[in-house]
Amino acid sequence: MDKLLKIIKGYLISAVLFLIIMLVLSLIMVSTDMSMSGAKWYGCVALTVAALVFGLSAGITFQKRGLITGIGLGALYVCLFIFMVTTLFDSSFYAGITDVRYIIPVLFCGIGGMLGTNLKN
Numbered sequence: 001m002d003k004l005l006k007i008i009k010g011y012l013i014s015a016v017l018f019l020i021i022m023l024v025l026s027l028i029m030v031s032t033d034m035s036m037s038g039a040k041w042y043g044c045v046a047l048t049v050a051a052l053v054f055g056l057s058a059g060i061t062f063q064k065r066g067l068i069t070g071i072g073l074g075a076l077y078v079c080l081f082i083f084m085v086t087t088l089f090d091s092s093f094y095a096g097i098t099d100v101r102y103i104i105p106v107l108f109c110g111i112g113g114m115l116g117t118n119l120k121n
Helices: 002-031 036-062 066-088 100-118
Strands: none
Touching: 002 036, 002 066, 036 066, 036 100, 066 100
16 A cells, blocks of 8 residues: 555656646747747656656655656656646547657656666665
8 A cells, every 4th residue: 555655646746747747838938939849749858757756756755667667658658648638628539549659758767767776875
């Protein structure tokens, strides 16, 4: 039960980090001449950074098999993200799980899991 609470805490921290990064990127896009055509990739960068932090938290929590734990929880993280985005927006909004850019956050979550496992207490 203790590990589950730590994973939920790591998820919430990474979700807040994602929202902060997206807010900053949105403010930059509004106040400068940054192209709106890259908005999907800006979101991918924010999701990747948040997934790295989540993987780091998971690696610290489990202390074993960081890559497998990170990739597994990263896939769950991305699936939860896609579920939340599709439920918050219209039914016309499509954030398909088969999109290639969702592989990047899963891989970085695995890297975060490896780094978290290898951190010395």
